[in-house]
Amino acid sequence: MSLVLTGVGLSLGAARVLDDVSLAVAEGSFTALLGPNGSGKSSLLRTVFRAQRPDRGRILLDGDDVWRLSAAEAARRTGVLLQEQHAGFEFTVAETVAQGRTPHLKPFDRFGRADQAIVDEVLDRTGLRSFAHRRLAELSGGERQRVLLARALAQRPKLLVLDEPTNHLDIRHQLEFLELVRGLGVTVLAALHGLEIAATYADAVVVLHGGRVAAAGTPAGTLTEPTLRGVFGVESTVDTDPVTGRPRFALRPACVCPRLACHWSCARRSVDAG
Numbered sequence: 001m002s003l004v005l006t007g008v009g010l011s012l013g014a015a016r017v018l019d020d021v022s023l024a025v026a027e028g029s030f031t032a033l034l035g036p037n038g039s040g041k042s043s044l045l046r047t048v049f050r051a052q053r054p055d056r057g058r059i060l061l062d063g064d065d066v067w068r069l070s071a072a073e074a075a076r077r078t079g080v081l082l083q084e085q086h087a088g089f090e091f092t093v094a095e096t097v098a099q100g101r102t103p104h105l106k107p108f109d110r111f112g113r114a115d116q117a118i119v120d121e122v123l124d125r126t127g128l129r130s131f132a133h134r135r136l137a138e139l140s141g142g143e144r145q146r147v148l149l150a151r152a153l154a155q156r157p158k159l160l161v162l163d164e165p166t167n168h169l170d171i172r173h174q175l176e177f178l179e180l181v182r183g184l185g186v187t188v189l190a191a192l193h194g195l196e197i198a199a200t201y202a203d204a205v206v207v208l209h210g211g212r213v214a215a216a217g218t219p220a221g222t223l224t225e226p227t228l229r230g231v232f233g234v235e236s237t238v239d240t241d242p243v244t245g246r247p248r249f250a251l252r253p254a255c256v257c258p259r260l261a262c263h264w265s266c267a268r269r270s271v272d273a274g
């Protein structure tokens, strides 16, 4: 399922949070949304999964305006995983994953064999089968996050919206989580903070700055030294990882004292010295 945003704008109070945002996420691709704190990533995702109506612009899922779909139809198409998501700790893993089928059940429908087959398949695919009867209260934060991903997958969404989904995971589990997501074949739009992670897993990157799109394209085309300086305010050396062929970053704080001694041989200092 493709996702297209055209001219999306959002004001909250006096703040212009999103300003004329246009982007396209190709069917089956993984697009990473990057940007500094407060650049509008979560707000943009909220307009996509119908938690926040934009003031202007359109959001099209396979050509259908998400804000004109019924809430139930939108929920069937879009799975959501947030960084701080409520999970009923008293439920078991299997019960939690089964909740993902709710948007597909009509009033008075019973959870049927087909639903159970989907839950079983998702438990296997996410490696949670042996946890099925444990309560969420008995799991680590990383394991719980995997369960919430499984719940979103049981929905059989065409679009998966992830808001910093790996924040509480250690590095191995971050990588495993993103490997799993990338292997799903589902269209993914994910707000991420890690440049390396985004560069390694994303097919495309959209960089937000002050609620506007500052750069969009391939990881190598967007995550450049000038963009990292202009958007994130950091100096960097970007080269290509010989194993993955993806961009790799050495980051330094931006030099704010060009006339004083600086720890880092940053670009600004060499320009001044020259």
Ligand SMILES: Nc1ncnc2c1ncn2[C@@H]1O[C@H](COP(=O)(O)OP(=O)(O)OP(=O)(O)O)[C@@H](O)[C@H]1O
Pocket: 012, 013, 014, 015, 017, 035, 036, 037, 038, 039, 040, 041, 042, 043, 044
């Ligand atoms: N309800 C609100 N009222 C006013 N301003 C808001 C509201 N919600 C968010 N904002 C502002 O909108 C801007 C974008 O916030 P948003 O959470 O989308 O950024 P973000 O890029 O996801 O940030 P972070 O990386 O810190 O999670 C911020 O300046 C924030 O203060």
